[in-house]
Amino acid sequence: MINYIKNYLTPAKLKGLILILIGLCLLVFINQLELLFRNENSVLSFLTNFRKTLIKIKNPAALQGLSLLNIPWLFFNIGFAVLIFSKEKHEDERVERIRNYAAKATFRFAVVTLLLLALFLQAPNIFLIALYIQAYYIILFKLCLYRDSALVYIDHDKVREHLKKNSKAFNTVMMIMLASASIVGGISAYFAANDFMICFLVTGAVYNFGLTIFWHWKSTSFIEPL
Numbered sequence: 168m169i170n171y172i173k174n175y176l177t178p179a180k181l182k183g184l185i186l187i188l189i190g191l192c193l194l195v196f197i198n199q200l201e202l203l204f205r206n207e208n209s210v211l212s213f214l215t216n217f218r219k220t221l222i223k224i225k226n227p228a229a230l231q232g233l234s235l236l237n238i239p240w241l242f243f244n245i246g247f248a249v250l251i252f253s254k255e256k257h258e259d260e261r262v263e264r265i266r267n268y269a270a271k272a273t274f275r276f277a278v279v280t281l282l283l284l285a286l287f288l289q290a291p292n293i294f295l296i297a298l299y300i301q302a303y304y305i306i307l308f309k310l311c312l313y314r315d316s317a318l319v320y321i322d323h324d325k326v327r328e329h330l331k332k333n334s335k336a337f338n339t340v341m342m343i344m345l346a347s348a349s350i351v352g353g354i355s356a357y358f359a360a361n362d363f364m365i366c367f368l369v370t371g372a373v374y375n376f377g378l379t380i381f382w383h384w385k386s387t388s389f390i391e392p393l
Contacts (some may be wrong), residue, residue, distance in 0.1 A: 177256050183249030190242030207319065240294035247301040251308075268319045269308040276303055276375065283371075288364055299368050307379055340342040340381055348374035 176184075255262050277300045301353065311319050352370030 175256065177253060179253035180250055183246045185241050186246030188246075188248060190239040190246060193242060194239035199243065201368065237294060240292075240298065244294060244297050244301065247298060247305065251304055253300060255312075261315075265308060265311045265316075265319055269304055271312060272307055273300060273304040276300065280371065284364070284367065287367070292364060295364070295368065299372070303379075306376060307383065308362065310380060310383050314384055314386045317385045318383055341378070344374050344377040344381075 279295065280300065310316065348370045351373045352366050355366050355369040
């Protein structure tokens, strides 16, 4: 683990981790900050209400979505973005190819996720969705990099051929992932007070991340059997 951290951490990635840590600290103490702003007798409350009044006069819709709770998520997303767009400690053609593959796969994943959310939700949390998509990219990229995944190097025709030959195994895995996702989604619905977006993201994470790991676990040594 220590050797992995030494090989992984660069100054840019360290900055990303620091931003994520700042976001985590803010998330822990945000309730106390909210109490200060809600206290009618506090100076912060007076200044906040005065500022809100000025903004409403200028633009009545300007305060829509404005909340202290958005600040930690902003730090989380910026930190994840720094981790994604910063270079690895050892860059070569293989890393660049895996990065391109992960970017394309994540784009497809993002489009499907956004379309489904737009279908069921009127005002989804953009910060949470962005974090969800970035987390998928990081998991996929690191998995392909660590395992040297065979899917990075083979074309779609071979994948379809492999699916036809192993359709029963693949359908079984899909059913297991779907059942697991449904169970975890139901549990999250109970603890998240039936928040549909949280349930959707948790269910999707279990299903999509599980299938992603299953698909990309085979290394390049398995290319010939495919």
